[in-house]
Amino acid sequence: MTVHHPQSPQFFLTSPSPCPYLPGRAERKVFTHLVGERAPGLLDLLSQGGFRRSQNIAYRPACEKCRACISVRILTDEFQPSRNMRRILKTNSDLVGELRGAEPSSEQYSLFRSYLESRHASGGMAEMSVLDYAMMIEDSQVDTRVVEYRKRGPDSGFTDDRSGELMAVALTDVMSDGLSMVYSYFETEAQERSLGTYMILDHIEKARRMGLPYLYLGYWVKGSKKMDYKIRFQPQEHLTPKGWERYQG
Structure with missing residues (x-):
């Protein structure tokens, strides 16, 4: 028994x-x-x-x-951005992202719907209502934050970081050894910004400043184009039957 x-x-x-x-x-x-x-x-x-x-x-x-x-998890202390990644950081230097409470908004949902319709119109999340979205954000009993990335500075015409145009959002868990990116979405028409890559770069820096050694990125699937981007962030560790091991790709 x-x-x-x-x-x-x-x-x-x-x-x-x-x-x-x-x-x-x-x-x-x-x-x-x-x-x-x-x-x-x-x-x-x-x-x-x-x-x-x-x-x-x-x-x-x-x-x-x-x-x-x-x-997959990124080693935040050892990470160094590539030349292309540094260009992406410079392109998005007019954005500010801050870890805030897990509170949904109609503005977030509008960007979320636009993202789904552009990138995942036939996916499992395509029919999510505003209530479903609110549950995704709020239904957590761990330390969960929302990072809103907004335009700032004289080029955007905004001086208040909370009033600028919303460009991207990340739902992020804060754990004892790292940050975990649960879900993220962005303005898909701003292709020149590479906002998906930018949010990962920003989270690596946020984790480093918080003294957290890892950024957890979820799963990488070799041969899946949807997952190819994750392997570009080096050094990283992969979970194997022997435990976490540095990826040698």
């Missing part, structure tokens, strides 16, 4: 569903609930084991015949 401690997390397995990254394959996930005062510590522990958070759920792939999803 198996006895569970009342506060021990219970894990569940999803039914197979189509893989969003590799065509023709099915995925399954193992998950548990993040609830109560133990949620932050549990998220820390599970993130080190390759789990990700979605609202009050922590999950990771548990596919029977596939191990393509690899957990």
Whole structure:
């Protein structure tokens, strides 16, 4: 007979569903609930084991015949931006992003809808209502922040950082050993800014300033064009059967 401690997390397995990254394959996930005062510590522990958070759920792939999803984290102290990344930082020097409370707004939702319609019109999030969006932001029992990236400075005509045009948003968890980028979206018409890359660069710097050694980027899938961008941020570690190991690519 198996006895569970009342506060021990219970894990569940999803039914197979189509893989969003590799065509023709099915995925399954193992998950548990993040609830109560133990949620932050549990998220820390599970993130080190390759789990990700979605609202009050922590999950990771548990596919029977596939191990393509690899957990990735960037070593913030050692990271040095490439020449192209430095150009992106310079291009976006008129933006400011600040870690704030996890509070949704109609302005955020408008940008979120525009992003989905441009990039993921047929994806699983395409039908999210404003209430669904609010739940995505607020339904967390860990230290979750929203980073709003807005224009600032004389070139944009704004002097108040909170009044500038909203260009990008990141939903971010603050953990004991790093920041974890849960979800991000941006103004897709501003292609010259490479805002997706910029937000990662900014989060690396934020983690470094906070004394946090890692930026968790979720899963990298070799052969998936959706995931190719993650491998450009070096040095990084990948979670292997032996534990976290520096990626030698």
